[in-house]
Amino acid sequence: MSTALVQLDDVSLSFGAEPVLERVSLTLNPGGITTLIGPNGAGKSTLARVVLGLQTPDHGRVWRRPGLRIGYMPQHLQVDESLPLTVDRFLWLAAPGRTRHRREALARTGVSHLRRRAVRRLSGGELQRVLLARALLRKPDLLVLDEPAQGVDVAGQDALYGLLSEVRESTGCGILLISHDLHLVMARTDQVVCLQHHVCCSGTPESVSRDPAYHELFGPRAGTPNLALYTHDHDHAHDLHGHVHDNPEHHDHGEHHHD
Amino acid sequence: MIELLLPSLLAGLAVALVSGPMGSFVVWRRMAFFGDTLAHGALLGAALALALDVNLYLAVVVACLSIALALTGLQQQRQIAGDTLLGIVAHTTLALGVISLSVQQSVQVDLMAYLFGDLLAVTWNDVLALWAGAALIIALVVWQWRALLSITVNEELAQVEGVPVAFTRLLLMLLLALLIAGAIRTVGVLLITSLLVIPAAGARRLSSTPEQMAMRASVLGLLSVTLGMAMSWYADTPVGPSIVVAAAALFVLTLLRRPPA
Numbered sequence: 001m002s003t004a005l006v007q008l009d010d011v012s013l014s015f016g017a018e019p020v021l022e023r024v025s026l027t028l029n030p031g032g033i034t035t036l037i038g039p040n041g042a043g044k045s046t047l048a049r050v051v052l053g054l055q056t057p058d059h060g061r062v063w064r065r066p067g068l069r070i071g072y073m074p075q076h077l078q079v080d081e082s083l084p085l086t087v088d089r090f091l092w093l094a095a096p097g098r099t100r101h102r103r104e105a106l107a108r109t110g111v112s113h114l115r116r117r118a119v120r121r122l123s124g125g126e127l128q129r130v131l132l133a134r135a136l137l138r139k140p141d142l143l144v145l146d147e148p149a150q151g152v153d154v155a156g157q158d159a160l161y162g163l164l165s166e167v168r169e170s171t172g173c174g175i176l177l178i179s180h181d182l183h184l185v186m187a188r189t190d191q192v193v194c195l196q197h198h199v200c201c202s203g204t205p206e207s208v209s210r211d212p213a214y215h216e217l218f219g220p221r222a223g224t225p226n227l228a229l230y231t232h233d234h235d236h237a238h239d240l241h242g243h244v245h246d247n248p249e250h251h252d253h254g255e256h257h258h259d
Numbered sequence: 260m261i262e263l264l265l266p267s268l269l270a271g272l273a274v275a276l277v278s279g280p281m282g283s284f285v286v287w288r289r290m291a292f293f294g295d296t297l298a299h300g301a302l303l304g305a306a307l308a309l310a311l312d313v314n315l316y317l318a319v320v321v322a323c324l325s326i327a328l329a330l331t332g333l334q335q336q337r338q339i340a341g342d343t344l345l346g347i348v349a350h351t352t353l354a355l356g357v358i359s360l361s362v363q364q365s366v367q368v369d370l371m372a373y374l375f376g377d378l379l380a381v382t383w384n385d386v387l388a389l390w391a392g393a394a395l396i397i398a399l400v401v402w403q404w405r406a407l408l409s410i411t412v413n414e415e416l417a418q419v420e421g422v423p424v425a426f427t428r429l430l431l432m433l434l435l436a437l438l439i440a441g442a443i444r445t446v447g448v449l450l451i452t453s454l455l456v457i458p459a460a461g462a463r464r465l466s467s468t469p470e471q472m473a474m475r476a477s478v479l480g481l482l483s484v485t486l487g488m489a490m491s492w493y494a495d496t497p498v499g500p501s502i503v504v505a506a507a508a509l510f511v512l513t514l515l516r517r518p519p520a
Contacts, residue, residue, distance in 0.1 A: 052419050072419040079412060083287045084466045093409050094420060118467065138420065 004029055005068060005142045005174045006051050011060035013046065020046050021057065022198040028142060031168060033175045035185045035205075038195035039217065044178045045075075047195060048144055051176060068142060071135030071173075075146040077119075077127065085119045087111075087130050095137045105133040109163065125156065132160075136167060143167070143175045161188065264488065266386050267378040270445050271484035271502065273389040274438070275454065277396045279477025281438050282455035283462070283469065284431060287411050291456050292342055293330070294435060296349040298448040300326040301439050302356030305373055309363055316388065316440045323436030326352065331428075376447030376499035378488070385444060392441045396434050403430060408469055446499045453503045454480060461510040479509050 006028045013021040020043045028034055028051070036044045049055040050062060052072060079085055091102045106112045109129040114122065122130060128148060135143055148160055165188045168175055179185055185192060185205050193202040194214050201211040208214050285294050304322025308315045330348060334341055360370060372380065400407065406427045409417035418424045442451040458479035459472065466472035486509075487502030494501075 052415075054415055054418060070419050072416060074413070074416065077413055077416070080287055080289070082289075082460075082463055083411065084463065084468055084472055085412065086468055089468050089470075090412070093405060093412060096405060144419075 004063075005065050007061075007063045008047075008050065009061040009063075011047075011050060011057040011062065013043075013050065013055065013057045013059075019197060021050070023060070024195070024199055026051075026193060026199075028174045028176055030141065030174050031172045032190045033164070033168060033177065033188060034191045034193060035177045035179055035189045036193050036195055037179050037185065037208075038200075040180065042196045044180075044195055045146060048146060048176065048178055052144060065141070069138055069140045071138045071140030071143045073128070073131045073135045073143070073145045073148060075150065076124075077131065079119045081120065083120075086115070087117050087119055087122070088115050090119050090130070091134050091137055094134045095139075101137060102133075105137040106130070108136060109133040110159075132163075139171070140173055143173055145175070146178045147180065148177065164188075264492065266381045266383055267498070268485070268488055269386045270381040270389050271378055271488060271498075272481055273386070273393040274442050274445050274451075275458070275480030275484045276477050277393045277438050277441075278451075278454045278480045279458060279462070279475070280400050280473040281396070281434060282459035282480070283473045283476050284407065284411060285435070285452075285455045286459040286463070287469075288431075290435075291452060292345045292349075293327075294439075294455055295452040296330065296345045296352075297323045297326055297435060298439050298442075298451045299349040299353040299356070301443050301448050302373055303352045303359070304356075304440075305443060306356045306359035306363070310359060315443075316392075319440035319443055320436050323439050324433060327432040327436060331432075372447070373443060374447050374449045375497060376442075376445050376450060378445050378498040381445065389441050389445070392437055396437055399430065399434060403427065407431060446502060450499045450503050453506065454483070457503070457506040457510050458483060461506075461513040464513045464516055479506070479513075483509055 004027050006026075008024060008026040011021055011024045011026075012019070024043075024047060026034075026047070036047060038044050046055060050057055052070060053062075053064070056062075087106070088099070088102060091105065095101070103112060103115065106115055109132045111126060111129045111133065114126055114130060119127070119130070132145075132148070135145075143164075145164075164175060164177075167173065168188075177185075177189070187205070189205050191202060192205050192208040194200040194208055194211070194217060196217055200213040200217055201208055203211070285291055300322050301319045304319040305315060307313075307322065308318030311318070326348065330344070333339075333344055333348075339347075357370065360373075369377070371377075406417070406422045407430070409420065409422045410424050410427050414424050417427075438455075439448070439451055442448075442454070446454055459476040461479050462472045462476035465475050483506035484502050486505035488498060490496055490505060491498040491501040
Protein backbone atom coordinates (compact mmCIF):
# COMPACT_ATOMS: atom_id res chain seq x y z
CA MET A 1 0.00 0.00 0.00
CA SER A 2 2.84 2.35 0.70
CA THR A 3 3.73 2.30 -2.98
CA ALA A 4 0.17 3.01 -4.17
CA LEU A 5 -0.98 6.49 -5.24
CA VAL A 6 -4.60 6.06 -4.23
CA GLN A 7 -6.30 3.16 -2.56
CA LEU A 8 -10.05 2.73 -2.11
CA ASP A 9 -11.28 0.06 0.30
CA ASP A 10 -14.87 -1.09 0.29
CA VAL A 11 -16.22 2.29 -0.75
CA SER A 12 -20.01 2.72 -0.81
CA LEU A 13 -22.00 5.81 -1.68
CA SER A 14 -25.66 6.52 -2.31
CA PHE A 15 -27.53 9.61 -3.45
CA GLY A 16 -30.72 9.50 -1.40
CA ALA A 17 -32.08 5.98 -1.61
CA GLU A 18 -30.17 5.26 -4.79
CA PRO A 19 -26.96 3.31 -4.32
CA VAL A 20 -24.31 4.60 -6.72
CA LEU A 21 -21.24 2.77 -5.52
CA GLU A 22 -21.39 -0.55 -3.70
CA ARG A 23 -18.34 -1.85 -1.90
CA VAL A 24 -15.85 -0.76 -4.54
CA SER A 25 -12.17 -1.38 -3.96
CA LEU A 26 -9.57 0.07 -6.29
CA THR A 27 -5.82 0.57 -6.19
CA LEU A 28 -3.98 3.00 -8.45
CA ASN A 29 -0.24 2.51 -8.75
CA PRO A 30 2.52 4.73 -10.13
CA GLY A 31 3.15 3.98 -13.79
CA GLY A 32 -0.07 1.99 -14.09
CA ILE A 33 -2.85 2.76 -16.54
CA THR A 34 -6.30 1.88 -15.20
CA THR A 35 -9.41 2.16 -17.32
CA LEU A 36 -12.86 2.38 -15.78
CA ILE A 37 -15.59 1.10 -18.07
CA GLY A 38 -19.30 0.57 -17.62
CA PRO A 39 -22.66 1.66 -19.06
CA ASN A 40 -24.11 5.12 -18.55
CA GLY A 41 -25.13 5.71 -14.96
CA ALA A 42 -22.91 2.94 -13.63
CA GLY A 43 -21.15 5.33 -11.25
CA LYS A 44 -17.89 5.78 -13.19
CA SER A 45 -17.74 9.53 -12.83
CA THR A 46 -18.76 9.32 -9.18
CA LEU A 47 -15.97 6.85 -8.53
CA ALA A 48 -13.52 9.20 -10.24
CA ARG A 49 -14.82 12.04 -8.06
CA VAL A 50 -14.11 9.93 -4.97
CA VAL A 51 -10.56 9.34 -6.23
CA LEU A 52 -10.19 13.10 -6.86
CA GLY A 53 -11.45 13.95 -3.39
CA LEU A 54 -14.48 15.84 -4.72
CA GLN A 55 -16.90 13.38 -3.17
CA THR A 56 -16.74 11.76 0.25
CA PRO A 57 -18.07 8.20 0.40
CA ASP A 58 -20.68 7.12 2.97
CA HIS A 59 -18.70 4.03 3.90
CA GLY A 60 -15.27 2.66 3.26
CA ARG A 61 -11.79 4.10 3.30
CA VAL A 62 -10.00 6.37 0.85
CA TRP A 63 -6.25 6.64 1.16
CA ARG A 64 -4.16 9.06 -0.87
CA ARG A 65 -0.40 9.24 -0.85
CA PRO A 66 0.56 12.35 1.13
CA GLY A 67 1.46 15.22 -1.17
CA LEU A 68 -0.10 13.51 -4.17
CA ARG A 69 -0.32 15.83 -7.18
CA ILE A 70 -3.30 15.16 -9.39
CA GLY A 71 -3.78 16.36 -12.93
CA TYR A 72 -7.45 16.28 -13.81
CA MET A 73 -8.97 16.52 -17.26
CA PRO A 74 -12.73 16.96 -16.87
CA GLN A 75 -15.17 15.89 -19.57
CA HIS A 76 -15.94 19.47 -20.46
CA LEU A 77 -15.35 22.92 -19.12
CA GLN A 78 -17.62 25.89 -19.55
CA VAL A 79 -16.03 29.32 -19.23
CA ASP A 80 -18.51 32.11 -18.65
CA GLU A 81 -18.91 34.54 -21.55
CA SER A 82 -18.19 37.42 -19.17
CA LEU A 83 -14.73 36.11 -18.33
CA PRO A 84 -12.02 36.92 -20.88
CA LEU A 85 -9.55 34.07 -20.50
CA THR A 86 -6.78 33.14 -22.87
CA VAL A 87 -5.36 29.63 -23.01
CA ASP A 88 -2.11 31.03 -21.61
CA ARG A 89 -3.77 32.52 -18.52
CA PHE A 90 -5.82 29.36 -18.10
CA LEU A 91 -2.63 27.29 -17.99
CA TRP A 92 -0.98 29.80 -15.65
CA LEU A 93 -3.74 29.17 -13.08
CA ALA A 94 -2.78 25.50 -12.87
CA ALA A 95 0.92 26.14 -12.53
CA PRO A 96 2.32 29.65 -12.32
CA GLY A 97 5.76 29.71 -13.83
CA ARG A 98 7.65 30.59 -16.93
CA THR A 99 5.92 31.09 -20.26
CA ARG A 100 8.36 28.57 -21.71
CA HIS A 101 6.82 25.76 -19.62
CA ARG A 102 3.36 26.60 -20.85
CA ARG A 103 4.61 26.66 -24.44
CA GLU A 104 6.21 23.27 -23.98
CA ALA A 105 3.08 21.74 -22.45
CA LEU A 106 0.96 23.00 -25.34
CA ALA A 107 3.50 21.77 -27.88
CA ARG A 108 3.39 18.34 -26.26
CA THR A 109 -0.32 18.00 -26.93
CA GLY A 110 0.06 19.57 -30.38
CA VAL A 111 -1.75 22.86 -29.77
CA SER A 112 1.03 25.48 -29.53
CA HIS A 113 -0.86 27.69 -31.94
CA LEU A 114 -3.77 28.09 -29.49
CA ARG A 115 -1.82 29.81 -26.69
CA ARG A 116 -3.27 33.26 -27.26
CA ARG A 117 -6.75 32.08 -28.16
CA ALA A 118 -9.75 32.60 -25.84
CA VAL A 119 -10.67 29.38 -24.02
CA ARG A 120 -14.33 30.01 -24.80
CA ARG A 121 -13.64 29.90 -28.55
CA LEU A 122 -11.97 26.49 -28.63
CA SER A 123 -13.61 23.54 -30.35
CA GLY A 124 -14.29 20.39 -28.33
CA GLY A 125 -11.16 18.63 -29.55
CA GLU A 126 -8.97 21.72 -29.04
CA LEU A 127 -10.29 22.20 -25.53
CA GLN A 128 -9.47 18.59 -24.68
CA ARG A 129 -5.87 19.02 -25.76
CA VAL A 130 -5.60 22.28 -23.84
CA LEU A 131 -7.04 20.57 -20.74
CA LEU A 132 -4.55 17.74 -21.14
CA ALA A 133 -1.67 20.22 -21.52
CA ARG A 134 -2.87 21.94 -18.37
CA ALA A 135 -3.01 18.66 -16.46
CA LEU A 136 0.51 17.71 -17.66
CA LEU A 137 1.87 21.14 -16.72
CA ARG A 138 1.28 20.31 -13.06
CA LYS A 139 3.73 17.38 -13.34
CA PRO A 140 1.15 15.10 -11.79
CA ASP A 141 1.73 11.83 -9.92
CA LEU A 142 -1.72 10.79 -11.05
CA LEU A 143 -3.55 11.81 -14.21
CA VAL A 144 -7.35 11.44 -14.19
CA LEU A 145 -9.14 11.73 -17.55
CA ASP A 146 -12.92 11.64 -17.85
CA GLU A 147 -14.00 10.25 -21.24
CA PRO A 148 -10.99 11.65 -23.12
CA ALA A 149 -11.96 9.79 -26.28
CA GLN A 150 -15.35 11.42 -26.52
CA GLY A 151 -15.93 13.34 -29.72
CA VAL A 152 -12.49 12.47 -31.06
CA ASP A 153 -12.18 10.33 -34.16
CA VAL A 154 -10.37 7.00 -34.12
CA ALA A 155 -7.07 8.44 -35.36
CA GLY A 156 -7.27 11.21 -32.77
CA GLN A 157 -7.95 8.65 -30.04
CA ASP A 158 -4.96 6.64 -31.10
CA ALA A 159 -2.75 9.73 -31.02
CA LEU A 160 -4.12 10.61 -27.57
CA TYR A 161 -3.47 7.14 -26.23
CA GLY A 162 -0.01 7.18 -27.77
CA LEU A 163 0.70 10.45 -25.97
CA LEU A 164 -0.61 9.07 -22.69
CA SER A 165 1.66 6.04 -22.78
CA GLU A 166 4.56 8.27 -23.66
CA VAL A 167 3.75 10.46 -20.64
CA ARG A 168 3.53 7.38 -18.47
CA GLU A 169 6.91 6.16 -19.76
CA SER A 170 8.68 9.48 -19.28
CA THR A 171 7.18 10.59 -15.95
CA GLY A 172 6.13 7.34 -14.31
CA CYS A 173 2.78 8.80 -13.33
CA GLY A 174 -0.31 6.69 -12.80
CA ILE A 175 -3.27 7.21 -15.14
CA LEU A 176 -6.97 6.70 -14.50
CA LEU A 177 -9.17 6.78 -17.61
CA ILE A 178 -12.93 6.69 -17.80
CA SER A 179 -14.46 5.17 -20.89
CA HIS A 180 -17.95 4.02 -21.70
CA ASP A 181 -17.01 1.02 -23.76
CA LEU A 182 -14.29 -1.58 -23.74
CA HIS A 183 -13.59 -1.35 -27.45
CA LEU A 184 -12.29 2.15 -26.90
CA VAL A 185 -9.92 1.02 -24.20
CA MET A 186 -6.35 1.61 -25.15
CA ALA A 187 -4.25 -1.41 -25.81
CA ARG A 188 -1.66 -0.32 -23.29
CA THR A 189 -4.06 -0.35 -20.35
CA ASP A 190 -2.73 -2.45 -17.48
CA GLN A 191 -5.96 -2.81 -15.58
CA VAL A 192 -9.57 -2.61 -16.72
CA VAL A 193 -12.24 -2.20 -14.09
CA CYS A 194 -15.76 -2.92 -15.24
CA LEU A 195 -18.24 -1.04 -13.09
CA GLN A 196 -21.98 -1.38 -12.60
CA HIS A 197 -22.29 0.25 -9.16
CA HIS A 198 -20.12 -2.61 -7.95
CA VAL A 199 -16.99 -3.97 -9.63
CA CYS A 200 -18.26 -6.64 -12.05
CA CYS A 201 -14.86 -7.80 -13.13
CA SER A 202 -11.39 -6.43 -13.45
CA GLY A 203 -8.07 -7.42 -14.92
CA THR A 204 -6.15 -7.05 -18.17
CA PRO A 205 -8.17 -5.92 -21.22
CA GLU A 206 -7.99 -9.45 -22.68
CA SER A 207 -9.24 -11.17 -19.55
CA VAL A 208 -12.09 -8.70 -19.08
CA SER A 209 -13.20 -9.12 -22.69
CA ARG A 210 -13.51 -12.85 -22.07
CA ASP A 211 -15.29 -12.47 -18.73
CA PRO A 212 -18.97 -13.56 -18.76
CA ALA A 213 -19.84 -10.68 -16.40
CA TYR A 214 -18.62 -8.21 -19.00
CA HIS A 215 -20.76 -9.80 -21.72
CA GLU A 216 -23.77 -9.83 -19.46
CA LEU A 217 -23.33 -6.14 -18.73
CA PHE A 218 -22.83 -4.95 -22.28
CA GLY A 219 -25.18 -7.43 -23.94
CA PRO A 220 -24.56 -9.58 -26.98
CA ARG A 221 -23.11 -6.63 -28.89
CA ALA A 222 -19.98 -6.85 -26.79
CA GLY A 223 -19.31 -10.25 -28.29
CA THR A 224 -19.69 -9.28 -31.92
CA PRO A 225 -16.51 -9.21 -33.92
CA ASN A 226 -17.15 -5.61 -34.99
CA LEU A 227 -16.75 -4.40 -31.46
CA ALA A 228 -14.05 -6.75 -30.39
CA LEU A 229 -11.22 -5.55 -28.30
CA TYR A 230 -9.17 -2.75 -29.72
CA THR A 231 -5.72 -4.21 -30.21
CA HIS A 232 -4.22 -1.70 -32.50
CA ASP A 233 -0.69 -2.14 -33.77
CA HIS A 234 1.08 1.11 -34.15
CA ASP A 235 2.30 0.55 -37.68
CA HIS A 236 1.82 3.98 -39.13
CA ALA A 237 2.42 7.57 -38.18
CA HIS A 238 -0.05 10.33 -37.56
CA ASP A 239 -0.16 13.47 -35.50
CA LEU A 240 -2.54 14.71 -32.84
CA HIS A 241 -4.75 16.39 -35.37
CA GLY A 242 -5.68 12.98 -36.61
CA HIS A 243 -3.93 13.21 -39.95
CA VAL A 244 -2.91 9.65 -40.61
CA HIS A 245 0.02 9.52 -42.94
CA ASP A 246 -0.98 6.32 -44.66
CA ASN A 247 -4.30 5.07 -45.88
CA PRO A 248 -6.86 5.69 -43.16
CA GLU A 249 -8.97 2.82 -44.47
CA HIS A 250 -6.50 0.44 -42.89
CA HIS A 251 -6.78 2.25 -39.64
CA ASP A 252 -9.69 0.48 -38.11
CA HIS A 253 -10.07 -2.00 -35.38
CA GLY A 254 -11.62 -5.36 -34.74
CA GLU A 255 -12.44 -7.08 -37.98
CA HIS A 256 -9.40 -5.87 -39.89
CA HIS A 257 -6.21 -7.81 -40.03
CA HIS A 258 -3.21 -5.84 -39.09
CA ASP A 259 0.01 -6.61 -40.78
CA MET B 260 -13.78 74.77 -5.54
CA ILE B 261 -11.13 72.09 -5.53
CA GLU B 262 -10.56 72.34 -1.73
CA LEU B 263 -14.29 71.86 -1.27
CA LEU B 264 -14.56 68.87 -3.55
CA LEU B 265 -11.23 67.18 -2.89
CA PRO B 266 -12.28 64.95 0.06
CA SER B 267 -15.42 63.86 -1.79
CA LEU B 268 -13.51 63.16 -4.97
CA LEU B 269 -10.80 61.17 -3.16
CA ALA B 270 -13.45 59.14 -1.30
CA GLY B 271 -15.29 58.33 -4.52
CA LEU B 272 -12.05 57.39 -6.27
CA ALA B 273 -11.13 54.95 -3.48
CA VAL B 274 -14.44 53.12 -3.89
CA ALA B 275 -14.18 53.15 -7.70
CA LEU B 276 -10.63 51.80 -7.67
CA VAL B 277 -11.61 48.75 -5.61
CA SER B 278 -14.86 48.28 -7.51
CA GLY B 279 -12.84 47.38 -10.62
CA PRO B 280 -11.48 43.98 -9.51
CA MET B 281 -14.35 43.27 -7.10
CA GLY B 282 -16.94 44.15 -9.74
CA SER B 283 -15.16 41.85 -12.20
CA PHE B 284 -15.59 38.95 -9.79
CA VAL B 285 -19.23 39.90 -9.27
CA VAL B 286 -19.78 39.82 -13.04
CA TRP B 287 -17.77 36.62 -13.65
CA ARG B 288 -19.45 34.73 -10.82
CA ARG B 289 -22.90 36.14 -11.62
CA MET B 290 -23.19 37.62 -8.16
CA ALA B 291 -24.82 40.94 -9.10
CA PHE B 292 -28.02 40.18 -7.22
CA PHE B 293 -26.00 38.71 -4.37
CA GLY B 294 -23.99 41.93 -4.05
CA ASP B 295 -27.22 43.90 -4.19
CA THR B 296 -28.62 41.81 -1.34
CA LEU B 297 -25.52 42.46 0.77
CA ALA B 298 -25.83 46.17 0.06
CA HIS B 299 -29.44 46.14 1.24
CA GLY B 300 -28.37 44.26 4.34
CA ALA B 301 -25.79 46.97 4.98
CA LEU B 302 -28.61 49.37 5.81
CA LEU B 303 -29.70 47.04 8.61
CA GLY B 304 -26.12 47.05 9.84
CA ALA B 305 -26.08 50.85 9.81
CA ALA B 306 -29.32 50.96 11.79
CA LEU B 307 -27.90 48.53 14.35
CA ALA B 308 -24.73 50.61 14.63
CA LEU B 309 -26.84 53.63 15.58
CA ALA B 310 -29.01 51.67 18.01
CA LEU B 311 -26.06 50.01 19.77
CA ASP B 312 -23.75 53.00 19.40
CA VAL B 313 -20.94 51.04 17.75
CA ASN B 314 -18.69 51.89 14.81
CA LEU B 315 -20.66 52.18 11.59
CA TYR B 316 -18.13 50.48 9.31
CA LEU B 317 -17.61 47.59 11.72
CA ALA B 318 -21.36 47.03 12.09
CA VAL B 319 -21.88 47.07 8.32
CA VAL B 320 -19.06 44.60 7.70
CA VAL B 321 -20.45 42.26 10.37
CA ALA B 322 -24.00 42.57 9.00
CA CYS B 323 -22.89 41.93 5.39
CA LEU B 324 -20.75 38.94 6.36
CA SER B 325 -23.53 37.41 8.47
CA ILE B 326 -25.96 37.76 5.59
CA ALA B 327 -23.41 36.34 3.13
CA LEU B 328 -22.81 33.30 5.36
CA ALA B 329 -26.53 32.78 6.00
CA LEU B 330 -27.22 32.96 2.25
CA THR B 331 -24.46 30.47 1.49
CA GLY B 332 -26.03 28.08 3.99
CA LEU B 333 -29.58 28.69 2.75
CA GLN B 334 -28.61 28.13 -0.88
CA GLN B 335 -27.90 24.48 -0.09
CA GLN B 336 -31.62 23.79 0.22
CA ARG B 337 -33.69 23.06 -2.88
CA GLN B 338 -37.13 24.36 -1.86
CA ILE B 339 -36.66 27.98 -2.91
CA ALA B 340 -34.74 29.06 -6.02
CA GLY B 341 -31.55 31.06 -5.48
CA ASP B 342 -32.76 34.36 -6.91
CA THR B 343 -36.11 34.12 -5.10
CA LEU B 344 -34.21 33.64 -1.86
CA LEU B 345 -32.06 36.69 -2.59
CA GLY B 346 -35.18 38.72 -3.35
CA ILE B 347 -36.71 37.74 -0.02
CA VAL B 348 -33.59 38.47 2.01
CA ALA B 349 -32.70 41.71 0.18
CA HIS B 350 -36.02 43.40 0.67
CA THR B 351 -36.67 42.04 4.14
CA THR B 352 -33.36 43.37 5.44
CA LEU B 353 -33.92 46.68 3.66
CA ALA B 354 -37.38 47.00 5.25
CA LEU B 355 -36.02 46.05 8.67
CA GLY B 356 -33.21 48.57 8.26
CA VAL B 357 -35.61 51.38 7.34
CA ILE B 358 -37.94 50.49 10.24
CA SER B 359 -35.17 50.35 12.81
CA LEU B 360 -33.81 53.66 11.59
CA SER B 361 -37.23 55.29 11.81
CA VAL B 362 -38.03 54.06 15.33
CA GLN B 363 -34.82 55.57 16.67
CA GLN B 364 -36.29 59.02 17.05
CA SER B 365 -33.49 60.18 19.32
CA VAL B 366 -31.14 60.34 16.31
CA GLN B 367 -31.82 62.42 13.30
CA VAL B 368 -30.92 60.18 10.35
CA ASP B 369 -30.95 61.16 6.76
CA LEU B 370 -32.14 57.92 5.16
CA MET B 371 -31.50 59.29 1.69
CA ALA B 372 -27.82 59.65 2.54
CA TYR B 373 -27.56 55.93 3.23
CA LEU B 374 -29.58 54.92 0.20
CA PHE B 375 -28.09 57.26 -2.39
CA GLY B 376 -24.89 58.29 -0.67
CA ASP B 377 -23.68 61.67 0.45
CA LEU B 378 -20.28 62.20 -1.04
CA LEU B 379 -20.32 65.91 -0.26
CA ALA B 380 -20.53 65.23 3.48
CA VAL B 381 -17.32 63.18 3.48
CA THR B 382 -14.63 64.28 5.96
CA TRP B 383 -10.85 63.88 5.78
CA ASN B 384 -11.17 61.08 8.35
CA ASP B 385 -13.52 59.21 6.03
CA VAL B 386 -11.04 59.66 3.19
CA LEU B 387 -8.29 58.17 5.31
CA ALA B 388 -10.47 55.21 6.36
CA LEU B 389 -11.60 54.59 2.77
CA TRP B 390 -8.07 54.59 1.34
CA ALA B 391 -6.84 52.33 4.14
CA GLY B 392 -9.71 49.95 3.35
CA ALA B 393 -9.00 50.16 -0.38
CA ALA B 394 -5.31 49.36 0.18
CA LEU B 395 -6.26 46.37 2.35
CA ILE B 396 -8.72 45.00 -0.22
CA ILE B 397 -6.30 45.42 -3.13
CA ALA B 398 -3.47 43.80 -1.18
CA LEU B 399 -5.68 40.80 -0.37
CA VAL B 400 -6.92 40.50 -3.96
CA VAL B 401 -3.38 40.60 -5.37
CA TRP B 402 -2.14 38.10 -2.77
CA GLN B 403 -4.95 35.63 -3.47
CA TRP B 404 -5.47 36.45 -7.16
CA ARG B 405 -4.69 32.97 -8.49
CA ALA B 406 -6.94 31.24 -5.95
CA LEU B 407 -9.78 33.72 -6.50
CA LEU B 408 -9.54 33.34 -10.27
CA SER B 409 -9.20 29.55 -10.08
CA ILE B 410 -12.47 29.09 -8.17
CA THR B 411 -14.12 31.49 -10.60
CA VAL B 412 -13.08 29.45 -13.65
CA ASN B 413 -14.04 26.08 -12.17
CA GLU B 414 -14.40 25.21 -8.49
CA GLU B 415 -13.88 21.48 -8.92
CA LEU B 416 -10.73 21.86 -10.96
CA ALA B 417 -9.47 24.33 -8.35
CA GLN B 418 -10.18 21.89 -5.53
CA VAL B 419 -8.38 19.02 -7.26
CA GLU B 420 -5.42 21.35 -7.73
CA GLY B 421 -5.26 22.06 -4.01
CA VAL B 422 -6.89 25.51 -3.87
CA PRO B 423 -8.74 25.95 -0.53
CA VAL B 424 -12.10 26.58 -2.21
CA ALA B 425 -14.25 27.26 0.88
CA PHE B 426 -11.67 29.66 2.34
CA THR B 427 -11.29 31.52 -0.95
CA ARG B 428 -15.04 31.88 -1.35
CA LEU B 429 -15.26 33.24 2.19
CA LEU B 430 -12.45 35.69 1.45
CA LEU B 431 -14.31 36.98 -1.60
CA MET B 432 -17.41 37.63 0.53
CA LEU B 433 -15.36 39.37 3.20
CA LEU B 434 -13.83 41.64 0.56
CA LEU B 435 -17.27 42.43 -0.85
CA ALA B 436 -18.56 43.21 2.65
CA LEU B 437 -15.60 45.54 3.27
CA LEU B 438 -16.23 47.35 -0.01
CA ILE B 439 -19.94 47.77 0.69
CA ALA B 440 -19.18 49.13 4.15
CA GLY B 441 -16.95 51.73 2.55
CA ALA B 442 -19.49 52.53 -0.11
CA ILE B 443 -22.45 53.09 2.20
CA ARG B 444 -21.36 56.63 3.00
CA THR B 445 -20.22 57.56 -0.47
CA VAL B 446 -22.40 56.21 -3.27
CA GLY B 447 -25.03 54.64 -0.99
CA VAL B 448 -26.41 51.13 -0.75
CA LEU B 449 -28.73 51.35 -3.74
CA LEU B 450 -26.03 52.47 -6.13
CA ILE B 451 -23.03 50.39 -5.09
CA THR B 452 -24.05 47.41 -7.25
CA SER B 453 -24.14 49.64 -10.29
CA LEU B 454 -20.60 50.83 -9.57
CA LEU B 455 -19.60 47.17 -9.25
CA VAL B 456 -21.35 45.91 -12.36
CA ILE B 457 -21.36 48.73 -14.94
CA PRO B 458 -17.59 49.48 -15.18
CA ALA B 459 -16.79 45.75 -15.19
CA ALA B 460 -19.34 45.12 -17.94
CA GLY B 461 -17.80 47.94 -19.96
CA ALA B 462 -14.26 46.66 -19.38
CA ARG B 463 -15.27 43.21 -20.65
CA ARG B 464 -15.44 44.52 -24.19
CA LEU B 465 -12.01 46.10 -23.93
CA SER B 466 -10.12 43.11 -22.48
CA SER B 467 -8.79 39.71 -23.43
CA THR B 468 -7.41 38.62 -20.05
CA PRO B 469 -8.94 38.73 -16.53
CA GLU B 470 -6.19 41.04 -15.27
CA GLN B 471 -6.83 43.55 -18.08
CA MET B 472 -10.54 43.51 -17.32
CA ALA B 473 -10.05 44.11 -13.57
CA MET B 474 -7.70 47.04 -14.19
CA ARG B 475 -9.72 48.59 -17.00
CA ALA B 476 -12.86 48.31 -14.85
CA SER B 477 -11.00 50.36 -12.22
CA VAL B 478 -10.10 52.97 -14.82
CA LEU B 479 -13.70 53.18 -16.04
CA GLY B 480 -14.86 53.48 -12.41
CA LEU B 481 -12.40 56.30 -11.69
CA LEU B 482 -13.56 58.11 -14.83
CA SER B 483 -17.21 57.61 -13.85
CA VAL B 484 -16.66 59.13 -10.40
CA THR B 485 -14.76 62.10 -11.82
CA LEU B 486 -17.27 62.76 -14.60
CA GLY B 487 -20.23 62.21 -12.26
CA MET B 488 -18.92 64.67 -9.72
CA ALA B 489 -18.20 67.24 -12.40
CA MET B 490 -21.74 66.85 -13.68
CA SER B 491 -23.08 67.19 -10.15
CA TRP B 492 -21.04 70.38 -9.60
CA TYR B 493 -21.96 72.11 -12.84
CA ALA B 494 -25.53 70.88 -13.32
CA ASP B 495 -26.38 70.70 -9.62
CA THR B 496 -27.56 67.10 -9.83
CA PRO B 497 -27.38 64.56 -6.96
CA VAL B 498 -23.86 63.11 -6.77
CA GLY B 499 -24.53 59.34 -6.47
CA PRO B 500 -26.98 59.10 -9.37
CA SER B 501 -24.73 61.35 -11.48
CA ILE B 502 -21.86 58.90 -11.03
CA VAL B 503 -24.08 56.00 -12.10
CA VAL B 504 -25.25 57.91 -15.17
CA ALA B 505 -21.62 58.66 -16.07
CA ALA B 506 -20.74 54.97 -15.68
CA ALA B 507 -23.67 53.98 -17.88
CA ALA B 508 -22.65 56.53 -20.54
CA LEU B 509 -19.11 55.12 -20.57
CA PHE B 510 -20.54 51.61 -20.87
CA VAL B 511 -22.57 52.64 -23.91
CA LEU B 512 -19.39 54.07 -25.45
CA THR B 513 -17.62 50.71 -25.02
CA LEU B 514 -20.42 49.10 -27.04
CA LEU B 515 -19.09 50.92 -30.09
CA ARG B 516 -15.97 48.80 -29.96
CA ARG B 517 -15.98 45.31 -31.39
CA PRO B 518 -15.33 42.79 -28.58
CA PRO B 519 -11.91 41.09 -28.67
CA ALA B 520 -11.68 37.38 -29.38
